[in-house]
Amino acid sequence: MLTWLKRDELIFPPLDKALREPNGLLAAGGDLSADRLIQAYRHGCFPWYQDGQPILWWSPDPRTVLFPAELHVSRSLRKLMRQGRYQVTFDRDFAAVIHACAGPRAYADGTWITDNMQAAYLELHRRGFAHSVEVWDQGSLVGGLYGLAMGQLFFGESMFSRADNASKIGFASLVERLQAGGVVLIDCQMPTDHLISLGARSIARQEFAAFLSRHLDQPDTTDWQS
Structure with a gap:
């Protein structure tokens, strides 16, 4: 039976x-x-x-994650990153990134990033939990992604791309920076071909919960300055 949450309680049912x-x-x-x-x-x-729809809360089993050390960057993508065609920044324009992620997609009708969702994550950004990655081409925003950082974990939410490989460059740049900051796992939620090509894989929900228990309250030294 599905649990309905009360507005005055922050308790979720067991996973x-x-x-x-x-x-x-x-x-x-x-x-x-x-x-x-x-x-x-x-x-x-x-x-x-x-x-x-009512607000729906999900905890899929298995869970798609990426371990930073398992990031796969193809030779062609690595070459493109070295060329410096795109500039990557962090937390430069969170509002623009989440707005772009909410834009129409050729493969989907509508968006789950509603106006209320955008407002909610903007508040999390103001509180220092939500972060963005921006990919620029000569001053134009051509790709990016956003998610939440807690302890030694990063919870990815959504990405967008308006130019070839822009979102892949943003994601690879994020993973490298998170790894340097001691992050041990990136939550990708659900599998996509795009994420799997970058090294994401599935683990059991129970294993994911164990990572939460061990790493949520550990120090995160990720540098979010552009």
Whole structure:
């Protein structure tokens, strides 16, 4: 039975209560307050829903993750990064990145990054939890991604690309910086061909929860300055 969250409580059900079909649906309801979102990620779930739906909270099994040391950068992508065609910055324009991620996609109708979601993650950015990566081409924003940093973990949310390989360069640059800061795991939530090509793989939800327990409260020394 699906759990409905109360607005005055920040408690989520145990992860093993998530449904098998649809895979990982854990709870519904509640709100998108910063405190609830922080608790959700610490618990191992994330919001994902469309306009007109209640807020839905998910914890899929298995979970798609990337271990920084397993990042795969193709020879051609590495060459493009060395050429310096694109400039990569961090936390330069979070609002522009999340707005671009919410834009229309050729393969999907509508967006799950609603206006309310954008406002919620902008608040998390103001609180120092949410961060962005921007990829620029001669001053124009052509790619990027955003997510949350907590302890030695990074929870990726969404990325976009308006130029060839822009999002891959942004992601690879992020992984290298996170690894230098001591981050041990990047949560990618669900598998895509794009992420798998970069080295992402699936682990059991129970194993993912163990990483949360061990690393959420460890110090993160990632440099978020551009």
